[in-house]
Amino acid sequence: MSTLTGTMYGAIxxxxxxxxxxxxxPKFPVLPGAVLLDAALQVIQRERGIDxxxxxxxxxxxxxxxxxxxxxxxxxxxxxxxxxxFIVRAENRTVASGSLSSVAPAVASRPGGDA
Numbered sequence: 001m002s003t004l005t006g007t008m009y010g011a012i013x014x015x016x017x018x019x020x021x022x023x024x025x026p027k028f029p030v031l032p033g034a035v036l037l038d039a040a041l042q043v044i045q046r047e048r049g050i051d052x053x054x055x056x057x058x059x060x061x062x063x064x065x066x067x068x069x070x071x072x073x074x075x076x077x078x079x080x081x082x083x084x085x086f087i088v089r090a091e092n093r094t095v096a097s098g099s100l101s102s103v104a105p106a107v108a109s110r111p112g113g114d115a
Contacts, residue, residue, distance in 0.1 A: 063095055
């Protein structure tokens with residue numbers, strides 16, 4: 001990671017019998033990226049005490065497979081530009097990374113005039 005401030009670490013709990021493993025893929029169960037991303041976002045929201053509905057995903061990369069029983073660790077911190085950058089690891093493998101950006105408030109326009 002680049003220089004981060006306020007770095008936090010947490011665990012992502014995905015039960016080995018999570019239903020998404022059963023259908024993704026037969027004989028080689030892998031956690032879908034959407035499930036992993038959702039779990040990471042829940043941890044970030046809880047640990048930072050923020051409402052992530054006011055944030056957007058700038059980037060998300062799924063680098064390696066997450067298998068049933070993988071112990072997942074999350075690292076997340078703030079960049080100098082105000083993004084939240086995160087990395088998900090399973091043991092010594094990086095399995096996902098990404099960034100979140102605060103959504104700027106919309107500028108209200110006046111009826112019949114410019115904003």
